[in-house]
Structure formats: structure tokens, C-alpha cells
Amino acid sequence: MPPPNVTARAHLGHGSTYTPMDVATRYHRMLGDNADWLPGTDHAAIATEAVLVRELAAEGKSRESLGREKYLEIAWQWSKETGGTIFEQFRALGFGPDWQRSHFTMDERLSAAVRKVFVALYRDGLIYRGKRLVNWDPVAHSTISDAEVEHEDRDGVLWRIRYPFSPNEAAGIEIATTRPETMLADVAIAVHPKDKRYKNFVGKSVLVPPLLERSIPIIADESVDPEFGTGAVKVTPAHDATDYEIGLRHNLPMPSVLDLDARITGDEIGVGKYGGMMREEARAAIVSDLRNKKLLAEEQPYRYAIATSERTGAVVEPLLSLQWFVMMKPLAEPALQAYRDGRVRFVPERYGRTFEQWLENIRDWNISRQIWWGHQLPVWYTDDGSVVVAETEEEARKIARAERNTDRLTRDPDTLDTWFSSGLWAFTILGWPERTPELEHWYPSQVLMTGWEIIFLWVARMVMLGLRFMGDVPFKDVFVAPLVFDMQGRKMSKSLGNVIDPLDLVEKYGADAFRMGMLRQLRLESQEVRFNESRCLEARNFNNKIWNALRYITSLPEELPPAMALPDTDRLSLADKWILTRLNETVIRISRALDGYDFGLAAETIWNFVWYEFCDWYLESTKDANAQPTRAAVLSFVLNHAMRLLHPIAPFITEEVWLALPHDGESIVTASWPDIAEIPRDVASAGIFEALRRKVEEIRNLRSEMGLPPRERVRVAVPASVPDTTASLLATLAVAEVEAAPSRDGTPEQALAEITAHAPAETLRARYKKEAGRLTAEVERGERKLADQRFVANAKPEVVAKEREKLQGYRKELERVLKMLAEMERTK
RNA sequence: GGGCGGUUAGCUCAGUGGGAGAGCGCUUCCUUGACACGGAAGAGGUCAGUGGUUCAAUCCCACUACCGCCCACCA
DSSP: OOOOBTTOOOOHHHHHHHHHHHHHHHHHHHTTOOOOOOOEEBOOHHHHHHHHHHHHHHTTOOHHHHOHHHHHHHHHHHHHHHHHHHHHHHHHTTOOOOGGGOEETTSHHHHHHHHHHHHHHHHTTOEEEEEEEEEEETTTTEEEOGGGEEEEEEEEEEEEEEEESSTTOSOEEEEEESOGGGGGGOOEEEEOTTOGGGTTTTTOEEEOTTTTOOEEEEEEOTTOOTTSTTSEEEEOGGGOHHHHHHHHHTTOOOOOOBOTTSBBOOSSSOOGGGTTOBHHHHHHHHHHHHHHTTOEEEEEEEEEEEEEETTTOOBOEEEEEEEEEEOOHHHHHHHHHHHHTTSSEEESTHHHHHHHHHHHTOOOEEOEESOSSSOBOSEEEETTOOEEEOSSHHHHHHHIIIIIOOOOEEEOOOEEOHHHHHTTHHHHTTTTTSOOHHHHHHSSEEEEEEEGGGIIIIIHHHHHHHHHHHSSOSEEEEEEEOEEEOTTSOBOOTTTTOOOOHHHHHHHHOHHHHHHHHHTTOOTTOSEEEOOTHHHHHHHHHHHHHHHHHHHHHTSSSOOOOTTOOOOGGGOOHHHHHHHHHHHHHHHHHHHHHHTTOHHHHHHHHHHIIIIIIIIIIIHHTTSGGGHHHHHHHHHHHHHHHHHHHTTTOHHHHHHHHHHSSOSSSOGGGSOOOOGGGSOOOHHHHHHHHHHHHHHHHHHHHHHHTTOOOOSEEEEOOOTTSOOTTOOOEEEEEEOOOSSOOOSSOOHHHHHHHHHHHSOHHHHHHHHHHHHHHHHHHHHHHHHHHHOHHHHHHSOHHHHHHHHHHHHHHHHHHHHHHHHHHHHHHHO
């Protein structure tokens, strides 16, 4: 189970990803596999801390005013209080993971594992500390990883600004920028080395507006695009990734003018009156001053991508900062190999290519966070600034004493990125680093199911860290569930007011109906579900249908035989054989769908079987006296099986119904998955029944079109040609209005004849004329096709044969209809 | 800039190289001894457009249009 945020509440996304997990677990448990679904919660550092800090602020308090110890005490208490909610909700949704084995990423044992991994990676040289440009979230007051940055197109302005050669001089160089507030930290102007326009500028200096107090060089760098803007760009290494690279190449200073609140600061370099302004405020002030000083050459509307924080929505600030990183290339290589070898497989496959591309272009992972709620880095510093990395403080002291001859250590206040600990989830929850029986048995697991938004954040990291520390992939399959949107395809969000609470749906329709309603909307290849609540209503009706079928069966006068007892095959009626054959085929189809993670197809298949085959046709057929000898056994047998097929999807109603029927065992939860070897199959008889069914439909159609009320029933007899001595009648299905006493038994043809005998002549004639037209067109189409030598020569023989058969059928039908029309003309 | 989905009945969506489907909605009929949260029947679609491959294309290929998503340091 991907661990939900400990403080989260269930949302529809859990419905689309966790319901399949529950279905898969229940299915495999019924198959007799040693299936386990391991639950847990995640401390979700940034999200949790953001809420906590906000709540503290409302009370006029802050992290700092409380102090770290007190703050963490409150955080723990809070996570314990709210931590149970999501699991209570999961229970209400019918999820049945192995609650006994639940874990929390901040459990002491898991935290120890986190420290162990950190130390191991550090000693292997894969974790390092360095001053790099990182993503700063000024609201969360922390760095965030690249994977947590979202890019969003917004309307902005592209300013063209002139940097003069000297004060009070018009001549200078023009650059284009979207971020004038960072120009206070400019250290150069860059042009492309081959740009003729600026050839003579390189090497000269200009003054940085609007203060015009600092002089910076004009340099040449390949990364500048001469086509964009003016072809000259300001270089601000501390506040832009490209500029940072330029800065490194040209060995430029990298002053920063933004503090951790994204406020202008002049600590490193003069910023004049702008010091203390927020970045937006400073931008407005600077633009206005540039305009007054006639240094603003142009401003044009411009749409460009800005980076925002996934968690807080704040505009992310590139910031030059001393942080901890994981070197990713050595970890990514084995993961790529595992994917290419097929040791990790994605369903749908296309996500595998995304995974591969991401790993190929991976960059080092910034793992230190400036928040308090989380795993504090197992890193200490001596007074002289040397670094000690150890699993415990005790050990750190030992090392410090031995290597640095000091006792004075200060622990790094930063915590680890949440995904560092959840990246270990696949093996820490099984007891790692102990070689527990669970770890031996369940690692690697069969499948991870998740939404595609965390393939990079989580899945990729689990694969990399699993390979590193367990020597094997953490799971063989990754099933990627679609994301849930509203009916208009919009994300569900509080601000849009389109959020649907799954618990409300459970309240309205029941958990089974919610699950079925959700699953029926999942499509294997689809990347999104536009959630349609009416599917839950339909599913509620479906459950009602099942309940009533049970009522019918249990109210039969006959006694229900023991579970799994079926009459001898030669006593079974045609309808019995048909429904058993259909059940047999349905078991195969549902098993295949579930094996391929196609939960939508599995749901649709059981739905169609129960409603449109079992209830609409088989159950109806048993209302005839001729069906009585075998119906109790077959009805109970089929419904018992259908409940087992449905159980993974709808655990509650299936338990009730199954218990109310003859059954073996205590609970359907531990019942076995239906075995097709125990379900008699007779394709030939089923085919005859199907043909009869079509005839019955035709009779109904005719009756309905003729406007004949369905009061009287006509039995449709099995044709004498059917080699089935015990075949009963397909009874009470076809109905015809007759003035004279109807023949109560007969072939479908006789039934049709009876109806036509009593139908209004004009209506009947119109119908047959229409029918004749349709059939004529079909016959012509078939004739044309078969006359085409290229078709006969090239098409597969069975296709040609089928076409011949069809044509013959149409001709026969047409002949019959034309004969009837002729008959009507004569008797008119 | 790169990559990936989607476009089928009024709505939400299945589907297949050879006779266009479901549910809801709509129309008509049915209070028949499981169920009106039900049953029966019906109307409704040049399967986004153009071109190609093929005996045959809604399905395969190319391009176009529109919708959506992911990745990306063009100021």
C-alpha cells in the first residue's frame, strides 16, 4: 500500500488506486496464493508541517517560539490523533489490508533503517554536501526536490532593459528579462560569441541599473540564444539555473539578493532602497525606477512557464544554498538495467518508457529539508566545521573523539525529504535490516499499484534503493491507475468546489456500490477517469437486483440442495446447460481480466453475467413448471459462484448473500475462487438456447410493435430437431395477445404466426415492408461482396464462408418476409 | 522544444481489419407470484477531418484540427 499521509482523509483518488489493490488481494487470497496487502502511513513532512505551522500561527505561536522539542511533541500528538482517521475511512470503504502489519514511516524501527541507509550511502560516496542551486519554497520555508516542482504557464511581461556604459550616458547594451528584481544580483551580461552585433562589446563593462553603482563585464557564452530577445542576457548565478552554469564556467561571483522569505536582502551586495521589499514589490519598484531613468526600452506581454511548489503552490525561487544531495547516476543505472531486462514491468506499458526517460536524464537529488517534522539528518558538525555522519549520536561522538579529538558536536537541524524514507518502504516494512521471514518471503513483491503522479517521486526511488540495499527490484509489476477528475475533466479541488468525498458516496450508496461504480469506470489504457457519480447509483441498483434474486431463490417451495450439488447432466434442462456454460466462460474471462489488472473489464463482466444473463434470462426461465426439477440446485449453484466472482469487488453484499445460500466454510472471504473444472460446460446446448433466445426477442419485438398487450404468454418449445431428450421449454418469456385460445406450446415459428394472425394488418404490412427493405440491402451487400473475385481470393476462407452463411440466412429471411407480404396481399 | 493520451448515440464511455455497442437520458408499453433501485420494445451515430496501405478501414499508417497530460535551465 502506498502509505497515505498520516493526517490525510480519504479522497476519490484512493478509490481509483486502492480499490484495485483490495480487489487484487482478495482475488489472490481466494486463489489460495499467500497474498498480503501491507498498509501504513507516511509522515508527509512538508504537507504536515505546513498545516501545523498554519495552526500554530492562528494561535499566535510559531515553530521557533516553541522550540524544536516542544514542536515535535505537538506534531507527534497531532499525527497520532488524526492518524487513525484515514484507516477508519479505508475500513468503511471495505479495504482489507493486513492491519496487524501496519507501519508508519517515523516508527523508531523504520527511522533507524533510514539512518542506516543514509550512513551507508554517505560512506559509499553517494551522499554529499554541496553548495548548489536548489528549489526554494518560500512558504514551506524549505528546499523541495525537482520532482516536486510544477511548471505552469502564466501571463507575464518581458522587459527590455538598457545597461549603460556609464552614468548619464545613453549608450549601453539592452537585455531582455522576465525577472527585473534579480538584476540587483547581476554579475555579468552574456552574449553569444559568434554574435556580430556584440562582437565589440565583449570585454567592456556596463553599470547595473537602476542603482548604477556596480560595474559588471560583458562576456561571451555559447548558451546564449542570439535569436531570443536582444541576444544579450543578464547573468544572475544565484537566482537562475542557466546563469548558475554560466557563472561556473566563467568563474563569476554568485551573490544572492533574496532571503528565505523571498525578500530582497543586501547582505552580500548593495541593494539600496529595495532592501526588505518582497520580490513582487521590488519588481514593481524597479520597473518604475527604470522607466523614470529611461532605462526601460520596451515592455511586452509574454507568456512563460513559472515554477511552483506542488505542496504549497508558492512560486519556487532558485536559490544558491549549502545542502545535502544523493548522487543519482550510480543508483539509476541498475534500475534502468532492471527495467530493460524486464525485471520491472509497467501496466500500461507506456509508463515504462516515461520511467526510463526520467532515469536516463536523472539529476542529483537534494534531500535536505529545512523543516522539523521528519527524519533529522544523522549528521553532526564539530566546532571546526568537519562533518560526522553516524547512525546514532553516541557513535558520532565516538568518531569525533577518535578522528577530531573533540566532544562538542552540533547536529544538522535539517530533515530528510519524505521520499527518502518512503523510498525504503518496500523493504523496511518487512523488517529490514533484519533478515526476517517476512522479508525472505515477500521481497520482491508481486505488484505495486499507484497513480502515475508518483512514478518519479516514489516508484523510481523504491526501485533504485531496493536494488541497492536488497539486491533486487522491490516489485515485479507496477500497475498505474488513472487519476480521477470531475465530469468536465477538471482536477478536483476545494477552490473549484468539485470535490467528491468517497465517504459521502458510501453513505448514499454503500461501499460495495462505490467500489463497483468506481471500478466500472477504470479502463486499462486510460490515464484519467472523469468520475460519474451515477455509476454508483447504478451499482446500488445492481446490488438491489442481487438481493432480490436471492429472495426469489430462497422463497422457492423446493428445498435448496447442499452447496455445489448439481443434478446429473442428463437431467439438466437446456436453460440449465446454457447458464452453467456461461458461468464457466465468465469465470475464465474475469480471471483473465484480473490477472491482467483490467479491473474495469472484470467488473463489467460480472455485472453483465449477473444482470443480463442470470437474472433476465435464466432466473425468468425457472418460473415455468417444466424447470422445477433442477432449478433450485442450479440457481443456488450459479448464484453461489457469482458471489465468489463478485466478492473481491463487493465484499459486503457477497458475504451476506453467500451466507444465505448453501455454502461451505465460515466466510466468503476465505472461500475459494470458482474452479471451472466444477462447472459443467456444454457449448452445443448453449448455442441452441442462444438461438431460441433470439427467436423470443423477435417475438417480443413483433408483439410490441403490433401494439399487442403482453397479457397472455406463449411457450416457445425447443424444436424437435434438438437432440436433447430432457430439454424443457423456454417458458413465460414470449407473450402474445390472442383473441382465440392460444396454443400454449409451440415452436417459435408458431408463436410468430399466432401473433401475426392477430395483428392489425396495416401495421404488420408496414413492418414487413421495412423489414424486406433492410434484408434486400443486406442480401445485395453480401452478393456484391461474394461476386468480387478479389475478396474470394484474398480473404481468409473462414471469412468467406461466414459471408456465404450470412447471405444464405438473409436470403431465407427475405424469402419468408416476402411470402408473408404476398399472403397478406392475397387475403386482403 | 521533446514525449504521451484522447476525439464513437443528447451525456458518460466500451469496442473490433470483414454485419456500429452499453449505461443514463428520451418515446411507447407493462403494478405477470425476486426486484418500479424493476421488466419489454423503440428512436437516435457520414465512429473529428484529409490522404494512404488493404480484396476490405471506425479499427493499421501519415498528416491536419481540437481537447488533455507529462517532461524540459530559452532569459
